[in-house]
Amino acid sequence: MKAEIITIGDEILIGQIVDTNSQWIGIELNKIGVSVYQISSIQDDEEHILKALKEAQSRVDIVIITGGLGPTKDDITKKTIAKFFNNDTFIEYPEVIEHIKDLFKKINHPFKEIQKMQAQLPSKATYLKNKFGTAPGMWFFENNTVFVSLPGVPYEMKGLIADEVLPRIQKKFKLPFIIHKTIMTYGQGESTIAETIEDFENNLPSYIKLAYLPSFGRVRLRLSAKGDTKEILEKELNNKVDEVYKLLPEIITGIDDDGSLEKRIGELLIKNNKTICTAESLTGGKIASTLVSEAGSSAYYKGSFVTYCEESKINLLGVLKETIDKYTIVSKEVALEMARGAKAKLNTNYAIAVTGNAGPTRDKTDKSLGVVYIAVISDSKEIVEEFSFGQPREKVINRTVSKSLEILQREIL
Structure with missing residues (x-):
């Protein structure tokens, strides 16, 4: 199961903000067995968005889009997605309007007519409630591909991913397990370590991959296993970790499953x-x-x-x-x-x-x-x-x- 993450916004491309959304989404997808195939950042431009969606559909099962869902004229994502789905028409969700009014009431902010645009969604979309903001998420399924459109505000996106998106993905697809073990080493360079464990690496089964993650003074060795039976994967991965310990006993400082x-x-x-x-x-x-x-x-x-x-x-x-x-x-x-x-x-x-x-x-x-x-x-x-x-x-x-x-x-x- 492969996914692509597309972030929309000129502010990312000009370096005004850093795209932390993709990193977080990638981590969460990996936890449930979805591999991220590609991450792209694109302009707030209709032609660019349409091209990115079409290309993503040709290579992955799940496309997650963040950004461009505000009520102002420069936020064109929703209209462009509707165009992508054969010029889909819009319908208004009264519950979204009530939700926005409740949010504004709590902060003593007046509700304006422009906010009603947030409640207008393409008819093919499944409405995803955004508990922390005004822009709903949208879920589409067409031609065997899931498209999810989410606001770019990080805490709003995270709430929607956790509460709406991940449960729906797990319900819709049969997902494999992906397990990682990261071995921390200190004091030797990447090439020296690679030479020492060359035979080990060459004999790894196809469902276990080894990645070298070097930084100054240390190298992390990430072993990743992917398959349908979690218990078997964990046992095999633990055995491989033990083998690495025997090959590099002097430089291993521990196991760090998230690399932190x-x-x-x-x-x-x-x-x-x-x-x-x-x-x-x-x-x-x-x-x-x-x-x-x-x-x-x-x-x-x-x-x-x-x-x-x-x-x-x-x-x-x-x-x-x-x-x-x-x-x-x-x-x-x-x-x-x-x-x-x-x-x-x-x-x-x-x-x-x-x-x-x-x-x-x-x-x-x-x-x-x-x-x-x-x-x-x-x-x-x-x-x-x-x-x-x-x-x-x-x-x-x-x-x-x-x-x-x-x-x-x-x-x-």
Whole structure:
């Protein structure tokens, strides 16, 4: 069972907003056994939309469209879809009008006649109630293909997918199971790992696929199994994971079924009843925001110090001015004192501290652009490592965040 996701909106194509809808829809479809064949972003243009729908129909079973369902003139998706279905006529749904009025009443917003356009849907559409917004979703089935049109507002789209779309897909189609296991490795490159497990990879059965997902300093190995019997797939996948463990015993740091390092760290901290805090300079709070992106992070994450300048490192974290004068603000000595200060003030079991030159200037340091020091300390151990992440600035910051979490996970394990 294959699906295609089409996002409509010039704002995506010009980079004004990031398409997070497709990523989320892809994850949810995969969970119920639907493989995403293609993702496209297209203009608010009738000809472009019609062409995209026709091409998608020729290659997939399910087409999910997001965006372009507002009441204003620039939102043409609904009219274009009606044209795609042989110039379908529109009918008005009184229950949609009542729903919009109820929503507006709750926020003390006047109902305007233009909103009635939201209640007009193509006659071939099955109405999907949007509990969180004014634009209904639409479900079509024609020529053995399901077409679903959803609003582009993320929380409205998510509600419709969960409450309306996924249950209908599961009811209409007999779906296979798709199961993933992601093995986390640290310290070896993709080519070295591939050479080590070459025979293993060559002997995988056709229903199990291996994908390499490299990033700086680590490689994730994703094993995916697809079939009709969940229990058999899980057993086979677990056996293959065991085989990989035997081939790469020194570099595997764990299993992460969704590929999220921060989630794995949270699970480890909760399991060990430990807490963490952060002290950040060049990353400006990005390590903290990454850690707290996981639900339930308040159980282990206690807080952050964003000490971007010399004075804040001294006043908030107790870094000695003598240390800065002697070693400069970008140094392993300053990173360690930052970590010690944060850990002491927030009374945690672990602390991460980072300082470095993200660029484009070196400020008051003698270190090269891209040089970063990462300190990770615990109740019993202190580690500080130097890295040279090069340029540009964004790469330095992102690599610092990733490497900090990798070191933390390694030390917890």
